[in-house]
Amino acid sequence: MMLARVADSLYWMGRYVERAEHMCRLMDVMLNATLDRSEAANQVGRIALASADHPDPAKVVDPYEAALALTLDRENESSITTSLANARENARQVRDQITTEAWERLNVLYLRMTGAGAARAFADGSSSFLTEAIADLHLFKGAADATMSHGEGWSFLTLGVHLERAQLIGRMLEVCFGEGRTTAVSDHFALTSLLRMSCALEPYLRVYTADIQPKHILAFLLLDAEFPRSIRFCTQRMEEHLSAVSRHAEVAPAANPERLAGRLKARLQYADMSEIEAGGASAFLTTVLDECAAIHQALYEVYVAYPLELRLPA
Amino acid sequence: MSTARSVEMAETETSATPAPYDEMQPADGPVRPHYAALEARLATLTPGQLAERQRTLERFFLLQGITFTVYGAESTTERIIPTDLLPRIIPADEWAKIEAGLAQRLKALNMFLTDIYGEQQILMDGVVPRELVLSAPSYRREMQNLFVPHAAYANVCGSDLIRQPDGAFAVLEDNLRVPSGVSYMLANREASKRVFPGTFRGAGVRSIDRYPDLLLSTLKSMVADWRPNPQVVVLTPGVYNSAYYEHAYLARLMGAPLVEGRDLVVHDNMVFMRTTTGLRRVDVIYRRVDDDFIDPLTFRRDSGLGAAGLFNAYRAGNVVICNAPGTGVADDKAVYAYVPQIIRYYLGEDAILPNIETFLCREPAQLSHVLANLDKFVVKAVGASGGYGMLVGPHSTKAQQAEFADALRADPENYIAQPTIQLSTAPCLVDSTIEPRHVDLRPFILCGDKITVTPGALTRVALKRGSLVVNSSQGGGSKDTWVLSGDGKAVRP
Numbered sequence: 001m002m003l004a005r006v007a008d009s010l011y012w013m014g015r016y017v018e019r020a021e022h023m024c025r026l027m028d029v030m031l032n033a034t035l036d037r038s039e040a041a042n043q044v045g046r047i048a049l050a051s052a053d054h055p056d057p058a059k060v061v062d063p064y065e066a067a068l069a070l071t072l073d074r075e076n077e078s079s080i081t082t083s084l085a086n087a088r089e090n091a092r093q094v095r096d097q098i099t100t101e102a103w104e105r106l107n108v109l110y111l112r113m114t115g116a117g118a119a120r121a122f123a124d125g126s127s128s129f130l131t132e133a134i135a136d137l138h139l140f141k142g143a144a145d146a147t148m149s150h151g152e153g154w155s156f157l158t159l160g161v162h163l164e165r166a167q168l169i170g171r172m173l174e175v176c177f178g179e180g181r182t183t184a185v186s187d188h189f190a191l192t193s194l195l196r197m198s199c200a201l202e203p204y205l206r207v208y209t210a211d212i213q214p215k216h217i218l219a220f221l222l223l224d225a226e227f228p229r230s231i232r233f234c235t236q237r238m239e240e241h242l243s244a245v246s247r248h249a250e251v252a253p254a255a256n257p258e259r260l261a262g263r264l265k266a267r268l269q270y271a272d273m274s275e276i277e278a279g280g281a282s283a284f285l286t287t288v289l290d291e292c293a294a295i296h297q298a299l300y301e302v303y304v305a306y307p308l309e310l311r312l313p314a
Numbered sequence: 315m316s317t318a319r320s321v322e323m324a325e326t327e328t329s330a331t332p333a334p335y336d337e338m339q340p341a342d343g344p345v346r347p348h349y350a351a352l353e354a355r356l357a358t359l360t361p362g363q364l365a366e367r368q369r370t371l372e373r374f375f376l377l378q379g380i381t382f383t384v385y386g387a388e389s390t391t392e393r394i395i396p397t398d399l400l401p402r403i404i405p406a407d408e409w410a411k412i413e414a415g416l417a418q419r420l421k422a423l424n425m426f427l428t429d430i431y432g433e434q435q436i437l438m439d440g441v442v443p444r445e446l447v448l449s450a451p452s453y454r455r456e457m458q459n460l461f462v463p464h465a466a467y468a469n470v471c472g473s474d475l476i477r478q479p480d481g482a483f484a485v486l487e488d489n490l491r492v493p494s495g496v497s498y499m500l501a502n503r504e505a506s507k508r509v510f511p512g513t514f515r516g517a518g519v520r521s522i523d524r525y526p527d528l529l530l531s532t533l534k535s536m537v538a539d540w541r542p543n544p545q546v547v548v549l550t551p552g553v554y555n556s557a558y559y560e561h562a563y564l565a566r567l568m569g570a571p572l573v574e575g576r577d578l579v580v581h582d583n584m585v586f587m588r589t590t591t592g593l594r595r596v597d598v599i600y601r602r603v604d605d606d607f608i609d610p611l612t613f614r615r616d617s618g619l620g621a622a623g624l625f626n627a628y629r630a631g632n633v634v635i636c637n638a639p640g641t642g643v644a645d646d647k648a649v650y651a652y653v654p655q656i657i658r659y660y661l662g663e664d665a666i667l668p669n670i671e672t673f674l675c676r677e678p679a680q681l682s683h684v685l686a687n688l689d690k691f692v693v694k695a696v697g698a699s700g701g702y703g704m705l706v707g708p709h710s711t712k713a714q715q716a717e718f719a720d721a722l723r724a725d726p727e728n729y730i731a732q733p734t735i736q737l738s739t740a741p742c743l744v745d746s747t748i749e750p751r752h753v754d755l756r757p758f759i760l761c762g763d764k765i766t767v768t769p770g771a772l773t774r775v776a777l778k779r780g781s782l783v784v785n786s787s788q789g790g791g792s793k794d795t796w797v798l799s800g801d802g803k804a805v806r807p
Contacts, residue, residue: 001586001589001590001591001594002589003577003589004577004589005577008591092379095379095563095572096548096566096570097566100378103378103379104378107377111376120717127330248590248591250591250592263457279430285722304590304744306592308579308588308593312581312593313581313593313595
């Protein structure tokens with residue numbers, strides 16, 4: 001049992017932390033790739049910006065300026081600092097629910113990213129700046145994992161992380177393999193960059209070796225059971241935690257987000273790559289993303305913004 | 315730090331006033347024995363080392379998020395409360411008197427509240443003027459004839475004490491509404507243990523760590539005993555309140571949910587909170603929201619910080635609100651002048667801690683004395699707080715004095731006057747050197763089934779040289795306060 005508002009804040013804290021981490025990786029890979037001046041490098045830049053929901057990636061002339069805005073611009077809703085500020089704001093709202101160890105990690109990172117020296121540090125070395133931010137976010141997640149009770153609050157936090165992660169990876173795959181792409185991404189450099197953006201290069205190589213193929217990447221990021229950034233893995237975690245939080249709530253089965261997560265998990269677990277390819281990867285990705293959105297919706301309706309008259313004591 | 319009600323004092327010293335009492339060293343003598351160990355330790359530290367420790371301290375506060383938010387026109391920034399490195403030390407015998415005085419005072423004030431919201435015997439006996447109490451804005455008619463367990467209206471009290479030039483402590487203000495600052499007392503202690511571990515260990519400082527669990531048991535003692543395992547919550551105005559850190563801190567250390575008004579639902583005169591598993595009954599609300607805002611149906615209708623119907627649930631005895639609404643009538647600035655009489659009336663004792671001399675402008679003789687000496691007095695509006703509606707005589711212009719004289723004559727009942735008060739000074743680290751600064755003392759007293767005085771306090775510091783204003787909103791800071799278990803003499807440095 002916990003306050004609905006608190007569950008909401010923990011959930012969004014998880015989402016924003018994950019969003020910040022993903023954005024760090026997108027920007028880092030993009031800046032690294034665009035050090036070269038090649039068409040492949042430009043393509044990587046467009047993929048990263050489109051995955052970051054940039055309004056018009058094709059028009060971006062200077063990837064450094066774009067990355068700077070998406071890192072430090074507080075006015076930009078998708079920027080890393082905005083996500084971190086939102087994560088910290090949510091953490092502050094539930095400061096009594098998270099441990100001092102976890103709070104300190106997030107607070108230190110926030111203070112560094114918004115402090116006076118941030119712009120200078122980014123200019124001095126964007127890669128180390130972003131890598132350090134990722135490392136700090138890992139520290140936060142590790143501290144939370146190691147110090148917070150793994151109860152209901154932890155479940156909402158973890159739900160936020162994994163739902164956000166599934167949607168971010170899904171969005172990135174949609175950018176590369178979804179509908180409306182004039183040319184499918186097939187260049188080796190672009191494909192490895194894609195794996196780097198999802199922190200998947202090394203785990204991928206262990207499974208598929210250096211044979212880098214779009215269909216293998218799709219299979220790995222969608223369907224792998226063990227890789228923590230595959231959508232299937234995220235869905236498994238979501239189902240586990242939804243089942244944990246639903247233990248105490250009296251939820252009508254049809255509306256239960258646990259059912260939706262279980263269905264999506266089964267869809268990914270028993271999916272067949274050749275069937276997906278036959279039906280078009282884009283249609284499959286759309287289904288997956290729609291179902292993620294439905295899980296979010298159901299979570300809200302059941303745990304956070306439920307109608308009061310249904311829950312009054314007899 | 316938000317001070318719900320703040321200390322307002324003269325801004326600068328005047329030459330006519332006697333020299334302030336110094337906590338560490340009298341002007342013409344050696345260092346006081348309880349400061350000897352700290353002084354010896356300080357003598358071994360260079361200014362650079364001191365500055366380094368000050369930075370460690372500030373970093374500790376920043377990391378913990380012990381900050382208050384400054385809302386500016388262009389940007390919103392978070393700042394830490396200026397915190398001073400050097401502890402203020404109070405020996406056991408002095409503390410014993412403070413402790414007895416505070417307990418006596420809170421006991422009498424709770425008896426006063428019980429009487430005012432009950433039979434009003436003290437008004438019938440003419441000890442306190444009837445209209446002075448009943449016309450005070452902080453008097454809540456809604457509280458009349460309500461049962462309050464243990465007759466404990468004010469459960470958490472944070473009195474402001476000052477030390478006068480003769481060395482005696484006096485009460486400047488009783489904060490019985492929603493006193494704040496206790497988290498700074500606890501955080502300052504954490505910090506000073508890190509900064510002066512050796513001196514701390516040797517000094518025999520009394521522990522204040524139990525404050526959160528004493529607070530919790532005080533709150534639980536307020537529930538009717540037929541409800542086992544009462545659900546205690548902390549009610550905060552929200553994350554934008556300047557004392558939010560403290561609300562979250564206390565909730566965390568008590569293990570109580572930190573709720574906002576929007577989390578509460580009143581149904582059938584019972585209070586519930588919205589949880590992930592539906593509505594859960596709430597038994598005790600430690601509210602950090604002012605009376606006016608707790609229930610839009612009973613008090614201010616435009617308030618979104620409380621819960622509609624909360625007061626009716628309280629009336630019905632289904633929930634306890636701590637502190638009780640209406641406690642402000644006992645820390646009203648005009649009622650303050652009568653506290654010594656109130657103590658004598660209920661307890662038959664003399665006040666252990668004296669008041670500051672206070673002139674009530676409602677009395678014609680006192681009014682004419684105040685009018686004749688406007689340049690020496692601090693004049694305060696009874697209803698106002700936070701430094702508004704106030705004249706600081708020695709620091710005012712003739713025009714301001716004339717303006718106040720008119721206001722006093724037009725509405726004398728609304729004003730009191732006090733002589734400009736010389737606060738004691740304590741050594742503080744200012745720009746790497748140690749200089750005396752004026753300080754006050756805010757101890758915290760709990761009252762449920764019994765009264766507990768925490769052996770520690772928040773010492774507030776006026777960091778500007780010569781300033782007597784300790785408010786955090788006006789450049790005030792704070793420092794740790796060591797209450798010793800002995801006289802502090804037999805210690806190793």
